[in-house]
Amino acid sequence: KAGVTQTPRYLIKTRGQQVTLSCSPISGHRSVSWYQQTPGQGLQFLFEYFSETQRNKGNFPGRFSGRQFSNSRSEMNVSTLELGDSALYLCASSPSDSSYEQYFGPGTRLTVT
Amino acid sequence: SQQGEEDPQALSIQEGENATMNCSYKTSINNLQWYRQNSGRGLVHLILIRSNEREKHSGRLRVTLDTSKKSSSLLITASRAADTASYFCATDEMGGSTLGRLYFGRGTQLTVWP
DSSP: OOOOEEEOSEEEEOTTOOEEEEEEOOTTOOEEEEEEEETTTEEEEEEEEETTEEEEEOSOOTTEEEEEOTTSOEEEEEOSOOGGGOEEEEEEEESSTTOOOOEEOOOEEEEEO | OOOOEEEOSEEEEETTSOEEEEEEOSSOOSEEEEEEEOTTSOEEEEEEEETTOSEEEETTEEEEEETTTTEEEEEEOSOOGGGOEEEEEEEOOSSSSOTTOOEEOOOEEEEEEO
16 A cells, blocks of 8 residues: 655745645555644644544644544645744654554644744 | 653663663653664654553564553663664643544664774
8 A cells, every 4th residue: 555645756946835734545444633833842733634623733823733634635724824834844644543652744844934 | 742752872882781761741642652763864763552551472572551640661682783763752742633543652763893
């Protein structure tokens, strides 16, 4: 099976802009989670979707949002970008409702200038 | 917060030596997982150990879990230069709605010299 794919891989945006990142999970996986990784804060959980419903949300401001489509693909959106949003954004998919194993994509490196 | 902590923060060894990394966490868990990350890329899932297991093996990897001490260790035997990476432990949290959410430590940076 193909792994988790994320697009784009690299992105440079300016403060105040918005950005949309995309994630395609492993075929058959219905859960998609998003994480932000920075040198200062490490890996932080953003949110998780299962069957198009957000089940969990981390402690991030409302500028961070996401959604999941019926084919399990997911997008996350960050509005009004700030310099501190520069990070590696990782998406992970999980096989089932009760599985804790997560399989990660290569990430999207976002740089905000 | 459930976030785990790995120890040491950095480890430098020669090829062929064994590498041991430790992880501590704070609350009760269902499972603990170890991941590897090469230089700012995605995380690769290495192994999952359930809370009712004490030890698990996968190839050159050996993971132990001590729920009474809320700690785990990852042993990589006969290390290779290709094992150079950051290693993270990740936990869930027993109880509540925590499916899909993992708590990560800061990681151990392992360098294996040829």
